[in-house]
Amino acid sequence: MGTHNYNLTEQFEFTGKAKNLSIIAIVIGLLAIGYGFSAEALHERTFANLLLMAYYFACVCMSGAFFLAVQFVAQAGWSASILRVPEAMAKALPIAVVILIAVMAAGLYTHNLYHHWNAPGLTDPNSENFDKLIQGKSAFLNVPFFMARQVIFLGVYSFFALLLARLSNNEDLEGGLNSYRKSFKYSCVFLVIYGFTTPIFAFDTVMSLEAHWFSTMFGWYNFAAMWVSSLATIAIILILLRKSGYMAWVNNSHLHNLGQFIFGFSIFWTYVWFAQFLLIYYANMPEETVYFYKRFDNYEFWFYLNLILNFLAPLLLLMDRDNKRQENILLTVSIIVLCGHWVDYYQMIMPGTVEEHHGFGIIEIGTAIGFVGLFTFTVLNGLSKKPLIAKNHPFLQESLNHHL
Numbered sequence: 001m002g003t004h005n006y007n008l009t010e011q012f013e014f015t016g017k018a019k020n021l022s023i024i025a026i027v028i029g030l031l032a033i034g035y036g037f038s039a040e041a042l043h044e045r046t047f048a049n050l051l052l053m054a055y056y057f058a059c060v061c062m063s064g065a066f067f068l069a070v071q072f073v074a075q076a077g078w079s080a081s082i083l084r085v086p087e088a089m090a091k092a093l094p095i096a097v098v099i100l101i102a103v104m105a106a107g108l109y110t111h112n113l114y115h116h117w118n119a120p121g122l123t124d125p126n127s128e129n130f131d132k133l134i135q136g137k138s139a140f141l142n143v144p145f146f147m148a149r150q151v152i153f154l155g156v157y158s159f160f161a162l163l164l165a166r167l168s169n170n171e172d173l174e175g176g177l178n179s180y181r182k183s184f185k186y187s188c189v190f191l192v193i194y195g196f197t198t199p200i201f202a203f204d205t206v207m208s209l210e211a212h213w214f215s216t217m218f219g220w221y222n223f224a225a226m227w228v229s230s231l232a233t234i235a236i237i238l239i240l241l242r243k244s245g246y247m248a249w250v251n252n253s254h255l256h257n258l259g260q261f262i263f264g265f266s267i268f269w270t271y272v273w274f275a276q277f278l279l280i281y282y283a284n285m286p287e288e289t290v291y292f293y294k295r296f297d298n299y300e301f302w303f304y305l306n307l308i309l310n311f312l313a314p315l316l317l318l319m320d321r322d323n324k325r326q327e328n329i330l331l332t333v334s335i336i337v338l339c340g341h342w343v344d345y346y347q348m349i350m351p352g353t354v355e356e357h358h359g360f361g362i363i364e365i366g367t368a369i370g371f372v373g374l375f376t377f378t379v380l381n382g383l384s385k386k387p388l389i390a391k392n393h394p395f396l397q398e399s400l401n402h403h404l
Contacts, residue, residue: 006249006400008391012241014384022377029370036363047103047112048353049363052345053371054103055205056229058096058154059222060375063230064089065161066194069187072164072180077398078257081249081389085237087168088382089230090161095378097154104150104205108143113353117141117211133212141208153201160190168390175392198223206345209352213291217276222348224269228310229341231261232334237379239331247388252325253404259324262337266314270307294351298358302347309340342368 107113199219
């Protein structure tokens with residue numbers, strides 16, 4: 001085992017260019033949202049973009065907590081020196097949760113979101129808008145139960161995210177194995193809850209936008225998307241920190257591990273996407289094929305762009321072992337993957353909200369920039385609160401000497 005003179009008290013300073021750019025991005029986002037709400041004809045499109053980015057923000061932060069839990073349960077050594085980054089993402093989850101719940105509640109109240117099951121008269125047999133299928137689902141798809149599920153699921157995720165971050169802080173202060181053992185125990189509980197509830201969370205938040213259609217694979221499709229997006233985010237933050245002179249202990253082997261995960265779960269995302277598509281296409285049932293028909297008919301460009309960004313780019317650029325170890329290549333692929341899953345969520349959300357009246361302009365670009373700024377501000381601010389390495393982690397030396 002080699003010896004290193006790393007500064008284990010190194011802290012990130014969130015000042016200057018990064019802070020200013022994130023604030024400017026937030027302002028741009030607020031202006032774009034204000035523009036969207038300035039005209040009544042754009043309200044539905046604005047709500048759809050708010051849901052897209054609020055869901056994306058929450059999913060990436062949730063998966064940051066999931067990353068922490070997986071490392072503890074697996075007793076992984078390679079990642080011990082990079083855990084501060086997913087910790088900072090996990091600590092931003094409560095903010096993302098408040099925004100997402102507010103967007104969904106406002107969308108329900110104004111009928112700009114979830115109108116396929118929340119429009120007046122859909123469950124009333126005496127109404128001209130009566131829909132027998134929606135009436136059959138009304139025990140599950142009703143506003144009180146829908147919002148209760150969202151609050152409970154997202155509240156539980158936030159509780160475990162903050163708990164794991166707090167235990168990490170206690171480990172720094174107290175040393176020993178007590179905090180690590182608690183982290184292991186709570187991570188086991190969290191992973192069971194997370195595994196069983198994230199598909200339902202995806203069914204509620206996104207799939208119910210088109211309540212006449214359903215897919216049992218949709219939850220795992222969303223899980224793959226949120227997981228690979230989070231991995232790409234972790235890789236981007238680590239590489240940019242390393243380029244800025246921080247976290248000198250992060251080496252090409254750590255990047256290799258992240259590259260392997262991004263590559264592997266991009267393939268898994270494609271597998272679930274194709275399996276869902278193939279079953280629906282092969283069965284040729286009208287009530288099922290309508291989902292993809294709408295996307296072929298009105299969103300053809302986005303449909304194929306989705307596959308190029310989320311499958312072909314990671315496949316071709318990360319297949320080679322050396323490419324996973326090159327920070328510039330991994331950074332490029334990670335940015336492509338993040339943009340690709342914006343396209344993925346755009347494909348999921350727009351046909352069930354704005355239908356064929358979609359667009360791409362100030363609202364889409366500005367809202368995305370605003371949420372990127374908000375994510376950057378909250379995560380980097382959280383990252384600056386304590387040292388960039390968990391100095392008392394029991395597997396720290398293994399991580400500092402990690403080589404593949």
